Amino acid sequence: MPAAMRGGSSARPTRQGTAQAAARGRAVAPAGGPSAAAILLAALAVILAALVLILATGGRGTRMAQAAGADIAQRLADAGFRLDAVRVKGASPLATGDILKAAGLYKGQPLADMDLDVIRQRIESVGWVHDVRVVRLLPDTLLIQVVERRQLAIWQSGGQRQVIDVRGAPIPEADPARFASLPLVVGAGAEKAAAAILLELSRRPPVLSQVEALVRVDQRRWDLRLRSGGLIQLPAVDEAAALRRLDELDRTSGLMRIGFERLDLRDPAVVAVRPRTGGAVAASPELSPEGASKG
Template sequence: MPAVIRGGRRQAMPAPRRRAAAPRGQARGPQTQPRFLEQGLTPSMAWAGAGSFVFVALIIALFGWGAEIGRATGRAIDNQFAAMGFRLEQVHIQGASPAGQRAILDELRLERGQPFVFMDLDGLRTQIEGVGWVSQARVVRLLPNTLVIEVAERRPAAVWQLDGAVRVVDAQGTVIPGADPGRFSELPLVVGAGAEQASAELIPLIQRWPRLRDRLDAAVWVDGRRWNLLLRDGGVIQLPADGIDAALVQLEAMDQQERLLDLGFARVDMRVAESVAVEPRGSA
């Protein structure tokens, strides 16, 4: 046994103490540290790395790269985010009527709780704009769980009848698929081939004159060039092919002076701009 000199006296160096083995079934003191700590990675650094991954993934999703990543990696990443709380819980539709909202939801078939972060917003917008009620759409994702859909809806303007079939058209004369004509009995009725397109000019003019509008039963598009207005009392107003606005102004002036629309005429012929012929009811 080696010795050391301390204070001039030779002393034996004490033997190292042996740590007594713990009895079986008892803990052996502090547990071994996890491997990532042994390599110099702290828990805070680990969480920071995970947070960075989440942040980058969210940025990718928000800037529209999600569809490509989804195609490359499948749905696994989206499902991971769904498990973290990024899943669809609410859908808000703005600018649509109740009928339009139902049509949009029926088309999209969204499910509560479905993965949300990498949802294909462009694809959703294309689907929504394919719905007959919608002219334009915008889809916004609000993290963590809300989808906002903003639409510009086609507003019903008239009911179009052709060969026994009845359809609803908007202000541009475009047919609105899925719109039930029976729910729009208050709208003007336009009749004939091409009447739906020509109504885009006529309907706004009729709306300017309430007395005529309230007595109108139908507008018939004649020979693809002009209108006959059929009144509810059986009278007919024959409008010219050109200058409809001027003819309606003249009709309104006559009505104010003579209460023409209350007289119960059979026909008012306004096809010639220089003259107006009024045929009383019951005449030959």
């Protein structure tokens, strides 16, 4: 066979074959810069290398690693890992504005460069907040998960009114005018003792609904001032027992419905009542005219 025929067809690529090869080359060529995923993988590799460098070189390595970390954060930001949205969960609308203001975030902030511990500490300084967790949601969102302090009452002392939580701690950002439905507690020490007495009264909605203010007397006992102008004096100890006696009196004599000027429950042996002017109180073995009690 002539030498020119051996392998001749494969030795000379046709124009069609050349065009197909070129098309295949174009198909696998990169369409642009590296993807966000590629940058993230590269960043993780650099972080690992920086950690090895710190262990190997000490302080000089730490400085080098910090510079590398700033470069990584910028590369990730360039790839789209920038703050675009903040989601606040568990906070009321009134609290959310104060939380976002304290967090000090801004749109476009590099997500990888955020110090989440610092952000959490800023948010914890807000009076509304009992507990908080801050989480990055890649590529562009920060989640702020809040446990809000429950508003218990409005505390009035020294001419000032403040909203307090269940521990009696004031919530400085809360405007008392916005919480008119909360019970009012008055006097020194009232904020610390409010949770216990309000728990007892919450079990007696008909009584609680008539209470205008709970006044702390000598930081040891309560007077309940009613919307009708009446007054209920509770003892310094065993308030629950005194309120149970009030329940019984109300069932047997309709005391709360009839009304009174003053009801003294301070003595566990005697209940003293001063009727409203021109009114009368149904007879009861436990009732006696005011003055019969020992104080």
